[in-house]
Amino acid sequence: MTGGHRDRLLLWLDDRTRRSPAYVDVARFVREFRLDEDPALLALELDQEGLARIVRSLGSTTEVRLTDSGRVAARRLKDLRKDRAARLRHTADALIRWLYDFDGDRTPIDPTRFLTTAGHSFAGTDTTRADLHEALAHLAEHRLLDRLPTEPPTVRLTPQGARCALAGGNVQEHLDRPRPGTTYNTFMPNAKGVVIGEQHHFTQHNTEGVDPTLFARLAGYVGQVSGTLDLPDTDRADLERVARDLQEEAASETPDPGRLRRLTARMKEMLVQAGTTAAATVGVQMAEQALSALG
Structure with a gap:
């Protein structure tokens, strides 16, 4: 039961x-x-x-x-039933596990199908559309799923969402785990006052949490759909080169936020030039989402 x-x-x-x-x-x-x-x-x-x-x-x-x-x-x-936070946690956990069961082949799925699945309820009450939309927004905000501009709207798990499901599907525990930041160097010539005295060459080590998942997904997506875009062969080859560079940077041990930004911005420009096809539009939106994650 x-x-x-x-x-x-x-x-x-x-x-x-x-x-x-x-x-x-x-x-x-x-x-x-x-x-x-x-x-x-x-x-x-x-x-x-x-x-x-x-x-x-x-x-x-x-x-x-x-x-x-x-x-x-x-x-x-x-x-x-009166605990709204508990209701959201329960719905998000159930939804991420349900998506993993149905999303094994990474095919986008209409999330409203979750409401018709037997057994999905909270404290003996049915999961409502409001519950579903709140859980979807929560998971998307934390990059556990992507919301795609299809008709009807569809979603699919991100690699991070799949890892959460495989670990048991407890979303809050997944989000509470400490994540290592990304270390990069800032070179400041003739810096004064940064360290006591005057430094002619100063290297500052900063740590900033950068999640490369969105950039890796964008690069992989563009690599898959580039052949369907309305682009001249030279532009298509340039787009695929940028996608490879972005994939390599995202997969590196310490991705450089500045380079991620430049490559993603360049890719967005090229996707905009590719017209208003569904494939190009989704790519633009994925690029905007990745850029917004950098702040």
């Missing part, structure tokens, strides 16, 4: 028990919600968890009576 079905069943039993403190038939729950579930198995799982007791004296395998632990669990579910 999925967690969503169990929570919904607990709340349903709690409601029926308040109306009539006698035993309740789980088969009625299965019929009411039109579930493809074995009511005897649902009842047995609740019994084994100590949340309900099967009334075996009646010779039944589906009639149960909620235990004190079951009533406490139902009360906690009702309180949990």
Whole structure:
């Protein structure tokens, strides 16, 4: 039994028990919600968890009576419904795992299909469109998925989102992990006052968190679609060269933010010149997203 079905069943039993403190038939729950579930198995799982007791004296395998632990669990579910942050965390976790299951071949997918997938609920209540859109915005903000300007709108996991799913799909834990910054050098000739006294040649080591994922994805995407763009052969070759340079810089041990910016800006200019095809438009938007990440 999925967690969503169990929570919904607990709340349903709690409601029926308040109306009539006698035993309740789980088969009625299965019929009411039109579930493809074995009511005897649902009842047995609740019994084994100590949340309900099967009334075996009646010779039944589906009639149960909620235990004190079951009533406490139902009360906690009702309180949990009011926790908006917990709802967002739950939806984001479920969504990233669902996307990984359906997005294995990196094909963009309509995220509203998530709402029709059995078992996706929070504290016994259905996941709403508002829940979905909030979770999508949260995942996109942290670069765990890309939102594509298709019709209907589609999304796909980023490599970082796939890593999160493979690690168990706990988005908050993934975001809380410390990430190494990128170290680069700033050369300042004839610098005064940076260090005590006068320095004729000063090298400052700065550390700035730069996520190369967006740039690597952009380079890979352009490499795939360059043959479909309306460009002269010389311009196409130049675009592919820039894509290779960007890929190499993004994959280096310490990507240079300045070079990432220059290569991405050049690539955006060339994609704009390629016209308004869907492939070029998506590339421009990916370049803008990558540039915005540099601040």
